[in-house]
Amino acid sequence: MDATKLLLFTILAILPILNQAQNSTVDPYKLLHLIPNPDGSITRIKEFYPTVPPNTSSVAFSRDVPLNHDKKTWIRLYLPNKSDLVNLPITVYAHGGGFIILSTATPNFDWFLSNTASNLTVLVVSVEYRLAPEHRLPAAYDDVLEALHWVKEKKDVWVNKYADVTRCILMGESAGGNIAYNVGLGASILNHKLKPLVIKGLVLIQPFFGGLNRTESELKLPDSAGLPLVITDFMWNLSLPLGGSRNHPYCDPMFGGGSSNLDKIKELGWRVAIAGCDGDRLYDKQVEVFMFLKKQGVDVVGNFSKGDYHGVFVTELAKSLKLFEFVRSVFSYLRY
Ligand SMILES: *[C@@H]1O[C@H](CO)[C@@H](O)[C@H](O)[C@H]1NC(C)=O
Ligand SMILES: *[C@@H]1O[C@H](CO)[C@@H](O)[C@H](O)[C@H]1NC(C)=O
Ligand SMILES: *[C@@H]1O[C@H](CO)[C@@H](O)[C@H](O)[C@H]1NC(C)=O
Ligand SMILES: *[C@@H]1O[C@H](CO)[C@@H](O)[C@H](O)[C@H]1NC(C)=O
Ligand SMILES: *[C@@H]1O[C@H](CO)[C@@H](O)[C@H](O)[C@H]1NC(C)=O
Ligand SMILES: *[C@@H]1O[C@H](CO)[C@@H](O)[C@H](O)[C@H]1NC(C)=O
Ligand SMILES: *[C@@H]1O[C@H](CO)[C@@H](O)[C@H](O)[C@H]1NC(C)=O
Numbered sequence: 066m067d068a069t070k071l072l073l074f075t076i077l078a079i080l081p082i083l084n085q086a087q088n089s090t091v092d093p094y095k096l097l098h099l100i101p102n103p104d105g106s107i108t109r110i111k112e113f114y115p116t117v118p119p120n121t122s123s124v125a126f127s128r129d130v131p132l133n134h135d136k137k138t139w140i141r142l143y144l145p146n147k148s149d150l151v152n153l154p155i156t157v158y159a160h161g162g163g164f165i166i167l168s169t170a171t172p173n174f175d176w177f178l179s180n181t182a183s184n185l186t187v188l189v190v191s192v193e194y195r196l197a198p199e200h201r202l203p204a205a206y207d208d209v210l211e212a213l214h215w216v217k218e219k220k221d222v223w224v225n226k227y228a229d230v231t232r233c234i235l236m237g238e239s240a241g242g243n244i245a246y247n248v249g250l251g252a253s254i255l256n257h258k259l260k261p262l263v264i265k266g267l268v269l270i271q272p273f274f275g276g277l278n279r280t281e282s283e284l285k286l287p288d289s290a291g292l293p294l295v296i297t298d299f300m301w302n303l304s305l306p307l308g309g310s311r312n313h314p315y316c317d318p319m320f321g322g323g324s325s326n327l328d329k330i331k332e333l334g335w336r337v338a339i340a341g342c343d344g345d346r347l348y349d350k351q352v353e354v355f356m357f358l359k360k361q362g363v364d365v366v367g368n369f370s371k372g373d374y375h376g377v378f379v380t381e382l383a384k385s386l387k388l389f390e391f392v393r394s395v396f397s398y399l400r401y
Contacts, residue, residue: 242272
């Protein structure tokens with residue numbers, strides 16, 4: 066593997082490369098190894114976006130199953146390699162990548178999700194949702210919502226045999242955190258339709274939120290922090306509904322005073338866990354959202370730490386373990 070490929074072997078390895086690119090003269094397509102096509106779609110240059118097959122010999126077993134044939138969506142399931150696999154709580158997961166790149170089968174994410182299944186002793190249902198700009202938001206939200214219905218049906222052998230669908234968490238990292246939040250808002254008012262599936266709450270890991278106004282961490286963090294605004298703006302441009310700006314509820318949870326479904330989330334007693342760290346350019350917005358939800362009376366718990374970088378929780382084992390500990394402290398029914 067040459068040096069560039071090695072750097073790009075993991076998603077987050079893309080981010081340091083972006084450090085060179087803090088000004089608007091850079092071409093986000095080039096930087097992300099994308100080619101814009103005349104029809105508005107993008108080609109994601111394959112060698113920079115490796116994936117791994119499901120793995121049958123690790124701390125967890127994994128399997129791919131189709132979700133929606135027409136939409137070409139699918140699910141990667143992770144079952145912990147443990148004895149006594151009964152009534153496993155479920156974690157429905159959405160991966161990161163700014164809504165436009167990456168896969169649940171991206172090596173980092175696959176590794177992280179095996180550890181998630183194993184450490185939290187849960188059945189992980191990770192959704193290969195549709196990407197933008199071919200499928201702009203809310204396509205990804207719709208796909209993850211469809212996965213909740215898929216879980217509820219209990220037609221899959223692992224879900225049927227090992228899982229307890231009455232204890233479900235929606236979790237995601239980066240853009241996946243945004244997806245978990247917005248799918249949560251949508252699912253909250255469908256709680257009767259989703260039965261017997263019961264959502265207990267949300268886990269938002271360094272969620273990708275934004276807004277028209279720049280935050281201090283967006284502006285002040287040094288180039289070495291990665292994820293420059295030219296890239297996050299580009300991701301919003303490609304993923305928000307056509308004509309949408311960062312002044313959009315999908316981007317900014319505080320827009321217009323926030324969703325009225327937050328009342329439903331309170332009524333249902335969901336818990337919301339948000340993890341972040343101040344070396345992440347998106348940090349200030351995450352804290353803002355945390356404070357906002359708290360003010361709205363949502364049962365939200367924040368775990369904000371010093372240093373680190375965007376993506377750290379799905380990259381470094383020690384940080385993943387800290388995250389699992391945090392999640393366990395919020396959802397006390399999770400066992401070892
Ligand atoms: C912007 O980035 C380009 C490419 O890295 C560089 O050549 C140029 O000097 C930079 N401009 C400023 C104002 O930093
Ligand atoms: C599952 O875990 C057991 C106990 O740690 C180990 O002996 C076994 O090799 C694992 N199974 C697979 C397929 O890796
Ligand atoms: C499967 O997981 C094991 C343990 O985590 C790892 O050593 C092995 O390389 C993985 N295999 C593949 C094909 O990813
Ligand atoms: C889960 O993580 C904790 C540290 O937070 C560690 O002590 C424990 O061994 C891990 N358990 C599994 C099954 O990986
Ligand atoms: C942006 O910041 C300005 C000045 O602080 C404030 O008046 C305005 O309400 C903010 N707009 C949004 C959408 O948050
Ligand atoms: C985002 O879209 C706006 C409006 O079309 C454009 O002015 C801006 O240059 C775009 N920014 C990026 C980073 O693509
Ligand atoms: C974050 O969670 C970890 C694990 O539960 C805990 O040890 C740590 O004190 C928490 N940090 C903050 C700032 O809440």
